[in-house]
Each structure stands twice: as structure tokens, then as C-alpha cells.
Amino acid sequence: MLWRAVRSMDVIMHSSSFLLPKLYQPVNKPVKNYALVVLNQHLPRFMPRLWDHANLKICADGGANHIFDEMYQITNDEDKKSTRNKYVPEIIEGDMDSIRPEVKLFYSSQGSKISDKSHNQETTDLHKCISRIHHCTPDDEKPNLCVLVTGALGGRFDHEAANINVLYLFSDMRIVLLSDDCLIRLLPRTHRHELYIESSVEGPHCGLFPVGAPSTSTTTTGLKWNLSESKMRFGSMISTSNIVQSEKVTVESDADLLWTISLRNLT
């Protein structure tokens, strides 16, 4: 019998329980601390659910326009004014070239902190927001913090790539990019990953992508087409249109991977 030295590696556990209504949180699991960053694209239809979970809400520049214009339509509340008063971000951050003046004035009057970073043209709005959260969160609290981001995918491809790069630049933070159709997370190669699948809200379609650099060895469990010390590379094999078949998916790789899973039609 061949004995193989088993490399002991820390495990990161991932869960999408933020997509469940707040009342239905899994018991006996640590309650995560959520922050929400809203970028400048149309809101996903489940935005109120994310807002309810988040302790800190930051609008990146024109993201504030979308909250101002669209929350009312999504919640279908009768009173536009009281909806606007209810969904007020703690911070509006960015270079302020997209936010409409009346929107900025409204949130400022409601108590939002306006953090004008127009002097800094070196980084994207998402980078600024994540950097702020990173700076303000003690290291020992980072593992328990999950930053939810809307509006990072679709639209201009260079923006999407820059937003994905923020996941790599802040790989010690748990950041989830969300759209109506899917979510993506970075799975750093430094850890083994356990993904707890909330099948009422996510799946079944999923994928793993070596966006930064190829993988010479990736192993998974819980998928329809599992990888077994498999190579993955753009220009060759990458895992797309895979299917989640278990409540728990595990991933271990020698390369940083992007994980994606489709979202069910959430209202």
C-alpha cells in the first residue's frame, strides 16, 4: 500500500446563506458579518435580501443612483419616499463623477458619509471600497467578514476584469461578486475550500477557472464531473457547465481559481 504524505492545509468554508431570507438562517453556524458594495449597474432583483443581511452598506459613486431609482421598483412598496428613506447607505465612496447631484444631496441629508476620492484616479471604485473595508477590519475579524458586491459583472469588459482582479489583490478577504444570473468567488491556492451549497437559491450550474495562471493539479468532490489532480488552462480544459451534485463541494488546487455558480430565480 502506498502511503502519501498528507499535506495539512487550512480550510476555508464558504456559504451563500446571505441569499436566504434573513429569517431562515442556518442554526448552529457562526453568523457572518456582511458588508455590501453597490457598483454602478442595475441592481439584481434580490438586492433587498442582501441589504437586510449587511451591517455596512457602501455605494460606489453611481451605485447610489441605482439604489435611489430602483429599490422602490424592486420592493414594490407603495410609498416611494419611505422606501428611499429606508435604504440609505452608510458610505458613498468614489470619484463622484457618476452620482447625480440630487442623489448625493439626498443621501448626505439622510446621514450617509460622502467620501470623495476624485483625486485618486489610479484605482477603480470597487478597489477603493474594498481597500477601505480592508483597512478598517482587524486581521482577526477578516475571516468572519464577507463582502457582497453587486454590479461588478457584465457591462464593460475591462471593468469586469478590473473587478475580478480586486478579488486577487485582496485574496485574504472573502468577497463575492453577484449578478442576477450567478455569483463568483476567488478560491486561493493557499487553502482547501469547502463550499456549502444552498440548493434552494443556487445551482445547479457551476464552473472553475484558472484565470490568473494555469493549474497543474486540481481535485474536487461534489460535482458531476469531478477533477482528480487534473490540469486546467485557458487554451485547453477549463471546467464550465459543470453541475453541483452534493450539498458540499470541495476544491483543492495548486492555482488560484475562480468559482462560479448559477443563481436560481430569486425574488
Next chain:
Amino acid sequence: MAPTAPTQRPTMRHSSAFLLPSTAPSSPAPGPDDAAVALVVLNQPLPRFAPLLWSRAAVRVCADGGANRVFDGMPALLPGQDPDEVRASYKPDVIKGDMDSVRPEVKEHYSNLGTRIVDESHDQDTTDLHKCIAFIAENYSATNKSNLSILVLGALGGRFDHEMGNINVLHLFPSINIVLLSDDCLIFLLSKMHTHEIHVEKSIEGPHCGLIPIGMPSTSTTTTGLRWNLDNTSMSFGGLISTSNIVEEDKVTVTSDSDLMWTTSLRK
């Protein structure tokens, strides 16, 4: 070891002239000297310039549910025309894929008009886009491939695993000029085997652009014609990638030791 000196690599020229508005009174057929354009429509809402590209294309292929998008979406983009006439004249040459998305009545409508239906439901190993690109490459080999551009609608946005799979198709066919288009931008692959000259049509594209090393870091990329040019610069995820750059000149050149995705924004 020094990489191949840039001057030794053949130059590949890229142009987005296919996006320029037509000045002819009726839909022009591509002439013998024109670059041949093929159009692939995937299963997402059509961008606003879909009718223009349709008129430019020598061959039009719908990937499965892309046929639904043409059937439903073309009349909406041409509100001044009778929907039935639009559905008759904007007829794909081929509908290809595993046929699990195309509506039966849509398939029948186009089949009755002469569209070739190619059922690939037995092949679950490749994506719909992969099947369409392979099909065009095989069936239109009479065309000088260096002159062939395959334009793809509906490859970006939506499910991220689909988008990644579509980008991987560009890597799997590096010698074919394939352009992915959305309402907001276009992207194509710059293979490391070439030096690239990108002719930017400033009336329709830009000013924003980017160079993104998908799949492999680049240790050396050099550009001209951008506001923030790269000079033997390293790029990688986790490090620097060139985004929110600006096209300054009509001609941009790129040389790299790694395959890069080039993107420009499209003007509204």
C-alpha cells in the same frame, strides 16, 4: 532567455470597420475584396447593432436559442418594418447546437424558409460557440482564413461559466479572428505569436480600452497608441492589468510574450 524579438513576429491587423454604418441604400453583400464576415448569434438579447452586422455577414449561424433571439429581437430592433417581413428576411443560414433551447415553432419557421438545422445534441463535450466556430471553419475553408472575421453576439454577460467558456473558445482557435460583441464593448484575442496592429474606428469604439492577460501572466508587453502605454511591462491577475486605458491614436500596436484579451468600449 530572451523572447523572440518583436520584429521577427508576423504582424496581424485588426479592424472594426464592420461596425461602421452602411452608406449603401440597401443591405450590401460583401464584395470579393472585402474581408469575409461570419456572424454567430448566441442565446442572449441582441445588441442594438445586430441588424447592421447581419447585413455585413456572408454567413449567419444561430447557436440553438440564438434563433429565438433573432426571431423575437430583430423585429424589435427594426420597428419601422413589418415584423413578418423582418422574420422572413433575417433568416439564419444554419441553426446549430443541442437544440434544447430553440422553440419548436421558431425552428420550424426557419426550417421552412430553408435554414439548415444541424442537431448536435449527441455532443455534450463542447459549447455551442465551439461547435459554431468549428462548423464555420470547416465549411467555409474556401475563404482565405486570414481574411475571415467571425463576429459573435451574446457571448458576454449572463452566466459567468458561459462567458469563460466563450473566452476559452478564442484561445482554442487562435488563428481565427473571432470578435465577441456586446452593447457595451468588444473583445478579441491577441495571440503571442504575432505583433498586433489594431485600427481603431474612433467614431464607434473607444475611448476606453484594456489589455487583460487571461489564463497566463505576461512578463513583457509593449504598446503604442494608448494614453498609458506599456513598455516591457509585466501584467498578471493579482498585479497590474491594463484597464480603463484610453485609445489616443488611430492605430494601436501590441507585442507581448503572452496571449492577451484586447477590449474597447463601444460608443452609445
